[in-house]
Amino acid sequence: MTLIKTNYNRRSFLKVSAATGGGMVLGFNWLTSCTPSGQEMLSIPDSWFDINAFIKIGENGVVTIMSPNPEIGQNVKTSMPMIVAEELDVDWKNVIVEQAGLDTDNFRRQLAGGSQSIRQGWQSLRMAGATARRMLMEAAAKEWNVSTSELTTENGTIYHKSSNKSIGYGEVSTIAAGLDVPEEVELKDVKDFKIIGKSKKNVDGSGIVKGEPLFGLDYKRDGMLIAMIEHPPAFGMKLKSMDARVAKSMPGIVDVITVQTEPEDKQWSDTNAFTTLVVVLGNSTWEVMKAKKTLKIEWEWDTRPESSDDHEQALAKLLEKKPDEPGRKDGDPEGAFRKAAKVIEKTYSAPFLAHNTMEPMNFFAHVTAEKADLVGPIQTPQYLRKSVSSILGLPEENISIMMTRMGGGFGRRLYGNFGVEAAVISQKIKAPVQLVYTREDDMTQGTYRPAYKVKYRAALDDENNLIGFHVRGTGIHGGPVFANRYPAGTVDNYLAENQTVESNISTGAWRAPRSNFMAGAEQSFLDEVAEVAGKDPIDFRLELFDRAINDPVGEKNDYDPKRYAGVLKLVKEKSGWGEETQGVYRGVSAYYCHNSYVAQVLDVIMDKGKPRVKKVWCAVDCGIVVNPEAARNQIEGGIVDGIGHAMFSSLTFKDGAPEQNNFDSYKLIRHPEAPMEIETFFVENGIDPTGLGEPSLPPIMGALANALYKATGERLYKQPFAQQDIVLG
Amino acid sequence: MAIFNLNVNGKQNQVDVEPDTPVLWVLRDHLNLVGTKFGCGVSQCGSCTVHINGVAVRSCATPVSMVGNQKIVTIEGLSRNANHAVQEAWLEHDVPQCGYCQAGQIMNAAALLSVNSNPSDEEIESAMSGNICRCGTYIRIKAAIKTAASKMS
Structure with missing residues (x-):
């Protein structure tokens, strides 16, 4: 048992008590997903008692747990309430999960990004459950006139063993709601967990398979207009003039307007190349779509148009330039390369990528003179509120944001320009609006995964020891190199450099930013270095980890070499690495990001002359796994996503315009190209949980390239691999 | 109009x-x-x-x-209470991540099983190839279709 001071959150809990009576959740009642987590329907209580911002308990013992963070498919709407329920000590069958709206008084970090929801919510979610449990016990102690220390709880019931008394949480919840928040609460030991670590089904699963209105695009309100935008067709262009006479005369069209959408007080999340937009407003989506096609718009150049050839040249040129300051330098790298017996040098590159969430960007807004009411899919509601406040000239407290379930995020919905746009449009047209992007609007809008190029050099001595390592990265925008990541710390002479190319193309975080390129490049390179050194690729990596464990170079290494080597050893054992099977070609990879360690072995077979991923073996160390089956699903999804983007996807430019705008020209991985099997192994170590939504994606690109090399004899340096005539599936 | x-x-x-x-x-x-x-x-x-x-x-x-x-x-x-074999199999395998594409996947899978009650892996992949899942739940979708097929036969 762990004692934990509640002081950190005490003020906010007290504030909640003052706001009880149901008040704090009113206004956010749309989409209150009253889906019981169990199979049976629960009887909804007559009244609820707010114990704290996370927990309401009904008189019959049914518990509502608020899920504070946006749900983008990473399962937080199930896994975060599981953590609260664990410490509250209730039966999961009696739990209803409800999505919270943006409420910064009561919740911390309501953000979906960086695989951090569980990691950063771990303590506060446990504390919320434990605090409520303690208050319910104190209420029962008062009732029975005994000491709280004599009481125990189990599955929502409080017991006083010596007098053989018991009482349900629901029966004391009204008293508990009026008690002071305890100064100190006890947290469970990991070994006593009953909910955490046991697979629970997605709380929205039933709604999803029934087609219930869970997503942003499904939201409707009386009098709501549909709004669609037209943004410039190329980066570097801006609006010159517009003729909307035909559109305005079409059936169902209410108006065609232009809007400025750049907030004065910009947040990091305001990353948007197109801030002057033409907007068509009408009564139904199809009418607006048709009218949009009739617009006659003149665009003019504002900045110079760029093409993919320009990008390629700019990245290659910068890669040859030595930056003024290295990101990290250990020892004497150039000296090591001068005296090396062998030097291996390889350059890797990857294109811009669109996020392509299946649900295109959209948002609902209703702005009046006094307030703004926003509903929709957003990973960063807190930042959207700041931007909306700035652009509308309304105080933040007059702006409400309700997060819907999101049809994917992958980083795109960190950047809430569509929410700002919906608000500006509603303010101007003085009506509730739902802004809807077409797929083409979405794919050509920007905020792409940056295009990257990285050059690796490795120096081996005449006994094939790694004596020097040099990585230099460039990107549009932002260099991709993590200076303190492996193999930093394993080699005496090390140099890491990063440089950025400026561009008018907007870029942003895309699932596992930078890692989504670096892992594939680094792990392909190490595979090649191991081959030149005549060493088994796993043994070669483990040798380096041994150095980092026993005698690390430098003090800033951002990984734990024991845990890193641990997943590699685990996947080696589970996959039976080293046993050759006729017709099976294997690649290995390992990477650390989002505080978690992943190692993978990927098996390729040749099927009718084409490579096919037969199986992926994946070892993961992300500490405690809250919801194992959902965690496996995340790992599998990251692997499929990584294989797909490394193989097939690319966004290219000609004269500033994206050359792909829908799924007929932009290829995403489909059923026949997915691995036939993925098996995941989690390290059980009882360490507090770390990231899970992103870490399985980056390394798989390396495992794939290494296996394809074995199958085809071709090393792959340039994503997407399909452009090198490698076909999959 | x-x-x-x-x-x-x-x-x-x-x-x-x-x-x-x-x-x-x-x-x-x-x-x-x-x-x-x-x-x-x-x-x-x-x-x-x-x-x-x-x-x-x-x-x-x-x-x-x-x-x-x-x-x-x-x-x-598709069913009265989400009790079509395909919907039940989707819940059993906890298929969805974001969930957005799943209605389309389920409808396509149900149509496949109505004409081919016991599809092979290859037949499933081919029949489902027009349905993109951006979250990458393809393996679970395939497993769920097989479960649904076994329950329907």
């Missing part, structure tokens, strides 16, 4: 829309059946899959004027 009488999920509905309006937008905007999803608008992703006379079609590229007396079934009408 023109009046169309549509049989959707066993009920007759009258809508007054342009004849070229895709069934997708008739369902979503006029009949408030939003389970059928908009993904691409050009029959490339399968999120909008519905059944017309039992056949899986992409509703985003099917004009309402082509439907006539044919029967439309959407995800909302």
Whole structure:
């Protein structure tokens, strides 16, 4: 048992008590997903008692747990309430999960990004459950006139063993709601967990398979207009003039307007190349779509148009330039390369990528003179509120944001320009609006995964020891190199450099930013270095980890070499690495990001002359796994996503315009190209949980390239691999 | 504008829309059946899959004027209480991540099983290749289709 001071959150809990009576959740009642987590329907209580911002308990013992963070498919709407329920000590069958709206008084970090929801919510979610449990016990102690220390709880019931008394949480919840928040609460030991670590089904699963209105695009309100935008067709262009006479005369069209959408007080999340937009407003989506096609718009150049050839040249040129300051330098790298017996040098590159969430960007807004009411899919509601406040000239407290379930995020919905746009449009047209992007609007809008190029050099001595390592990265925008990541710390002479190319193309975080390129490049390179050194690729990596464990170079290494080597050893054992099977070609990879360690072995077979991923073996160390089956699903999804983007996807430019705008020209991985099997192994170590939504994606690109090399004899340096005539599936 | 009488999920509905309006937008905007999803608008992703006379079609590229007396079934009408074998298998395998494409995947899978009660892996992959899952739940989808097939036979 762990004692934990509640002081950190005490003020906010007290504030909640003052706001009880149901008040704090009113206004956010749309989409209150009253889906019981169990199979049976629960009887909804007559009244609820707010114990704290996370927990309401009904008189019959049914518990509502608020899920504070946006749900983008990473399962937080199930896994975060599981953590609260664990410490509250209730039966999961009696739990209803409800999505919270943006409420910064009561919740911390309501953000979906960086695989951090569980990691950063771990303590506060446990504390919320434990605090409520303690208050319910104190209420029962008062009732029975005994000491709280004599009481125990189990599955929502409080017991006083010596007098053989018991009482349900629901029966004391009204008293508990009026008690002071305890100064100190006890947290469970990991070994006593009953909910955490046991697979629970997605709380929205039933709604999803029934087609219930869970997503942003499904939201409707009386009098709501549909709004669609037209943004410039190329980066570097801006609006010159517009003729909307035909559109305005079409059936169902209410108006065609232009809007400025750049907030004065910009947040990091305001990353948007197109801030002057033409907007068509009408009564139904199809009418607006048709009218949009009739617009006659003149665009003019504002900045110079760029093409993919320009990008390629700019990245290659910068890669040859030595930056003024290295990101990290250990020892004497150039000296090591001068005296090396062998030097291996390889350059890797990857294109811009669109996020392509299946649900295109959209948002609902209703702005009046006094307030703004926003509903929709957003990973960063807190930042959207700041931007909306700035652009509308309304105080933040007059702006409400309700997060819907999101049809994917992958980083795109960190950047809430569509929410700002919906608000500006509603303010101007003085009506509730739902802004809807077409797929083409979405794919050509920007905020792409940056295009990257990285050059690796490795120096081996005449006994094939790694004596020097040099990585230099460039990107549009932002260099991709993590200076303190492996193999930093394993080699005496090390140099890491990063440089950025400026561009008018907007870029942003895309699932596992930078890692989504670096892992594939680094792990392909190490595979090649191991081959030149005549060493088994796993043994070669483990040798380096041994150095980092026993005698690390430098003090800033951002990984734990024991845990890193641990997943590699685990996947080696589970996959039976080293046993050759006729017709099976294997690649290995390992990477650390989002505080978690992943190692993978990927098996390729040749099927009718084409490579096919037969199986992926994946070892993961992300500490405690809250919801194992959902965690496996995340790992599998990251692997499929990584294989797909490394193989097939690319966004290219000609004269500033994206050359792909829908799924007929932009290829995403489909059923026949997915691995036939993925098996995941989690390290059980009882360490507090770390990231899970992103870490399985980056390394798989390396495992794939290494296996394809074995199958085809071709090393792959340039994503997407399909452009090198490698076909999959 | 023109009046169309549509049989959707066993009920007759009258809508007054342009004849070229895709069934997708008739369902979503006029009949408030939003389970059928908009993904691409050009029959490339399968999120909008519905059944017309039992056949899986992409509703985003099917004009309402082509439907006539044919029967439309959407995800909302696939079963009464989410108890179609495919829906049950989806829950059993906890398939969805974001969930957005899954209505289309389920409708396509149900149509496949109605004509091929015991599809091979290759037949499943081929029949499902028009349905993109951006979250990458393909392996679970395949497993769920096999479970549904075994329960239906």
